[in-house]
Amino acid sequence: MSPPAPPADGRTWIVVQHTPTEGPGLLAGVLADAGASSRVVRLDRGEILPPPAELAGVVVMGGPMGVHDTADHPWLVPETRWLADAVQCGLPVLGVCLGAQLVATALGAPVTTGASPEIGIGGVSLDDAGRADPLLGPEGDHFRVVHWHGDTFAIPEGAIRLASSDRYENQAFRYGDRVYGLQFHLEVDDEVAAFWAPDLPAGVSLDGPEHRPVEETGRRVFSRFVELAASLAGETVAR
Secondary structure: OOOEOOOOOOOEEEEEEOOOOOOOOOHHHHHHHOOOOEEEEEHHHOOOOOOHHHEEEEEEOOOOOOOOOOOOOOOHHHHHHHHHHHHHOOOOEEEEOHHHHHHHHHOOOOEEEEEEEEEEEEEEEEOHHHHHOOOOHHHOOEEEEEEEEEEEEOOOOOEEEEEEOOOOOOOEEEEOOOEEEEOOEOOOOHHHHHHHHHHOOOOOOOOOOOHHHHHHHHHHHHHHHHHHHHHHOOOEOOO
16 A cells, blocks of 8 residues: 655655755745745755655755766765655655656666757647646646756656657656656746856856746746645555
8 A cells, every 4th residue: 555645734845955056946935935834955065854754845956967976976875765765655746857867766767868968948848648737737738948958867667758848858757646857947036047147058048038938837837736735645645
């Protein structure tokens, strides 16, 4: 029998951060607006992840490292085990970019290097499962996102693909009813965009009117994820 999902009331959301410039962005405001208690755990500073059973939910952010860069970032190994435990505990889990690759790895799927990096404001398209998905489906067939990745994940066994782009087939997946991996970024507010600007390739910018639809989509998608987590609290984990 699958374990019951832990209750959300009174428990804290954890945002896992891997690098100084890739924090929760607009997600922090979404959690605050929902009245959810949250805190950031900085693995790059040696901070410790709490036991999953004590939490309301998990969001895993991005980073320039890859899931296989364990020699330079040894905390990737226990983080992956911790994510597997979080899924087993029935927690709502959302992985963003590197976070999605780590969730895929925790679920037993390979992560590999793509043909070429995908960087900048672009789009993704939902497939049939994505259009029916409660998190992404309300955004319509296509929506704007921020890409910044060169690796890609396979869809874990038992999960379903939700979105693709012209250059990367696997852009989003759902495992069960409360575990999501998004290869793209939706958390990019003005502060995050400013942090990223010095490291963007020449000719790539996150400024201007194209960025606003991404931010608006991010607020809606993250709000739905928090609402979904609350609605599922106490239910049996679906597989």
